[in-house]
Amino acid sequence: MADKPKLSMYWAAACGGCEIALVNLNEKILDVDAAFDFMFCPCLLDTKKKDIEALPDGAIAITLFNGAIRTAENEEMACLLRKKSQTLIAFGSCSAEGCIPGLANFHTRDDLMKAVYLDNATIDNPGNIIPRPETEVAEGTLQLPAFYDRVRTLAQVTDVDFFIPGCPPEPHQIWNVVSAVIAGAPLPPKGGVLGAGRSAVCEECDRKKEDKKIAKLFRTYELVPGKEACLLEQGLICMGIATRDGCGALCPKVNMPCTGCYGPPEGVLDQGAKMVAALGSIIDIGDTKGLAEEEIFRRIDAVFGSIPDYAGMFYKYSLPGSILKGRIS
Amino acid sequence: MTADKTVRGDTAFEPKIIGFLCNWCSYAGADKAGTAQSPYPPNVNVIRVMCSGRIDPQFVMKAFEQGADGVIILACHPGDCHYKEGNYRAAQRYRLLLQLLEPFGIERERCRFDFVSAGEGDKFVQVITEMVETVRALGPLIIPA
Ligand code: SF4
Ligand code: SF4
Ligand code: SF4
Numbered sequence: 001m002a003d004k005p006k007l008s009m010y011w012a013a014a015c016g017g018c019e020i021a022l023v024n025l026n027e028k029i030l031d032v033d034a035a036f037d038f039m040f041c042p043c044l045l046d047t048k049k050k051d052i053e054a055l056p057d058g059a060i061a062i063t064l065f066n067g068a069i070r071t072a073e074n075e076e077m078a079c080l081l082r083k084k085s086q087t088l089i090a091f092g093s094c095s096a097e098g099c100i101p102g103l104a105n106f107h108t109r110d111d112l113m114k115a116v117y118l119d120n121a122t123i124d125n126p127g128n129i130i131p132r133p134e135t136e137v138a139e140g141t142l143q144l145p146a147f148y149d150r151v152r153t154l155a156q157v158t159d160v161d162f163f164i165p166g167c168p169p170e171p172h173q174i175w176n177v178v179s180a181v182i183a184g185a186p187l188p189p190k191g192g193v194l195g196a197g198r199s200a201v202c203e204e205c206d207r208k209k210e211d212k213k214i215a216k217l218f219r220t221y222e223l224v225p226g227k228e229a230c231l232l233e234q235g236l237i238c239m240g241i242a243t244r245d246g247c248g249a250l251c252p253k254v255n256m257p258c259t260g261c262y263g264p265p266e267g268v269l270d271q272g273a274k275m276v277a278a279l280g281s282i283i284d285i286g287d288t289k290g291l292a293e294e295e296i297f298r299r300i301d302a303v304f305g306s307i308p309d310y311a312g313m314f315y316k317y318s319l320p321g322s323i324l325k326g327r328i329s
Numbered sequence: 330m331t332a333d334k335t336v337r338g339d340t341a342f343e344p345k346i347i348g349f350l351c352n353w354c355s356y357a358g359a360d361k362a363g364t365a366q367s368p369y370p371p372n373v374n375v376i377r378v379m380c381s382g383r384i385d386p387q388f389v390m391k392a393f394e395q396g397a398d399g400v401i402i403l404a405c406h407p408g409d410c411h412y413k414e415g416n417y418r419a420a421q422r423y424r425l426l427l428q429l430l431e432p433f434g435i436e437r438e439r440c441r442f443d444f445v446s447a448g449e450g451d452k453f454v455q456v457i458t459e460m461v462e463t464v465r466a467l468g469p470l471i472i473p474a
Contacts, residue, residue: 106432150473272429273386280386280422285414289407293444296407296417300424310425311432323390328472329434 005061007032008040008052009091010081012074013101013151014067018092019043021168022064028175035182036061049077052084060084062181064091064164068101068320069152072133073145082158089194090154093167097263097271098320100167102151103312105319105326109149151320162187164195167261167317170247196246198266201258205240205249207231212282217306220257231257232282237313242274261317270323272314279304344464346399347392348373348457351381353411354446355403361450369454370461373401381405382415386426389440394472399439399464403456406444416444438463439470 009022019041023029032038040047040060052060063085069075082088093099104112113130117123135142154160164177173195180187188194197203207230218235225231231238231252238257240249244265251258264271288299307313319326350356356377362369378384381404389400402423404416423442430440441463443456 268387270387270390273390273426276386276422276425276429279425280418283421285417285421288417289414291407293407296420297424300421304425304428310428314429323387323394324433324472327432327434328470 004035004037006040006059007036007038007062007064008060008081008085009038009043009064009066010040010077011043012065012067012077012095012154013070014092014094015100016043018064018066018094018168021092021166021171022174024171025175025178026171028178031182032178035178049080052080055084057083058086060086062087062089064089065154066092066095066168068094068098069148069154069157070101070104071145071147075148075157076145078154078158087161088154088159090160090163092169093165093261093263093317095154096163096165096321097318098151098153099261099317102153102318102320102326103316105150106311106315107327109147113147150326152325153321156320161190163191163193165193165244165262166196166247169195170250172248173246193244193266196244196262199245200265201240201243201245201247201249201252201262202230203245204247205230205252207252209233213284213286214282215284215303217303219307225255227255231255237275237279237307239271239275239314241278242268242271242314259316260314263318263321271318272311272322275310275314342465342469344372344398344461344469345396346373346401346460346464347397348375348401348403349378349381349384349388350375350403350445351405351411351416352377352379354405354409354444355381355453357447358403358445358449358453361448362453363450365450367450367454369457372461372464373457380410380412380415381419382410382412384419384422386422386429389426393435393439393470396472398467398470399441399460401456401460402440402442403445403453404442406446409446435470436467438467 040052063081065081065088069078090096094101117125117130118128131144133144133146177195208228209230212233214235216235217237223236225234225236236257239260240252240258243258243260244262246262260271264274268274283303288296315322350359381402384402392400404419410416427437441460445453
């Protein structure tokens with residue numbers, strides 16, 4: 001037993017879905033257990049931080065780190081696990097790109113605190129108490145981990161060996177990675193993406209693609225799309241075109257547009273900007289030709305006007321990992 | 330680059346603006362202004378692209394991230410695009426990009442799109458001058474570390 005390589009999994013600013021994805025390996029979890037000493041995972045096991053601190057550096061073979069870096073505690077655990085692990089993997093979208101917690105970067109920390117602790121309709125906080133890193137009470141000083149100004153990705157606070165994208169990563173892709181490691185297969189160069197492709201979701205999507213010309217955009221609830229044609233061609237904003245392949249085009253398969261959870265494809269720095277580029281290419285310009293210049297802008301705005309929040313939509317999973325990383329002022 | 334940035338309203342602030350100009354019309358327009366020796370503010374660093382349709386919105390994001398206080402995109406007039414409709418594509422991307430910039434806290438005036446033909450040296454001077462003054466009034470764009 002003691003000879004098996006150690007495997008750990010940790011959650012930082014996360015939802016717990018990544019642990020569920022691991023458990024969704026179903027019976028293959030027994031193979032994981034046979035190959036590894038699965039020794040740390042606060043969601044599933046009772047090992048404590050002090051047990052990790054007591055290990056020699058590099059004692060853990062692989063750490064799957066899910067969750068973004070929101071607090072000082074998240075960062076402390078990221079650095080601790082980096083030190084104790086030979087291979088640190090950013091597991092899931094939160095860790096790789098910032099994901100849903102990272103959408104908070106469109107707001108300032110003060111706005112968030114105000115919304116959550118003061119203005120929220122279901123909050124009764126007559127003392128207007130907002131969490132602080134240190135609070136003096138009669139018995140001494142109470143401490144909480146600092147809440148940072150911005151959400152960061154794992155790679156923005158420590159050195160990361162590999163990335164497994166997805167919200168959460170698909171179990172079959174987790175298995176691809178785990179079984180390759182068990183078999184001793186060579187891994188890609190450091191910094192590479194595991195458990196996904198290099199291209200876009202469209203590559204693995206079976207829907208019929210034709211010349212894209214869109215005259216009107218719909219929100220998902222406004223349209224029951226046809227089962228055959230590309231969703232984007234039908235006017236739904238499907239982000240498959242700016243999202244890394246690997247999931248098997250799960251969402252378009254069940255008539256839902258891709259929302260982008262596998263992050264940007266290889267070589268793309270900014271998923272939102274890529275969606276702007278893609279949508280700019282497929283809006284039907286037929287009837288804008290020959291119009292006055294101001295009228296052209298008005299027409300374009302009218303087509304785009306039916307969707308209320310492009311930034312939230314295009315950066316749903318990737319804001320902290322994007323070029324600008326969040327609100328700048 | 331951020332070292333020379335000063336507070337909003339400080340007259341010492343010289344905006345740094347990145348200009349993406351299409352090769353066939355707007356760059357030639359800028360050239361015309363140059364040949365005519367028309368004075369215009371030196372704040373715009375021009376990047377020549379073969380077509381305004383080549384301007385990936387990532388370039389604009391990158392320019393802001395790298396310290397630009399403003400970005401200007403100049404394209405051929407509608408109907409004049411060397412590649413038929415690159416400028417329409419650029420206009421569409423620009424209008425959508427504006428919607429992304431706002432939640433990032435980047436005022437829409439920091440990103441301008443206009444049409445300048447090869448013959449419009451004067452319009453080039455006018456557009457550049459306006460842009461520099463607009464961005465000067467907005468103050469520097471400071472990207473957190
Ligand atoms: S990547 Fe998705 S499933 Fe995993 S922790 Fe983040 S939000 Fe949850
Ligand atoms: S845009 Fe969406 S629906 Fe269309 S091919 Fe790509 S993934 Fe499939
Ligand atoms: S289709 Fe898109 S949103 Fe759906 S699982 Fe795949 S990458 Fe994620």
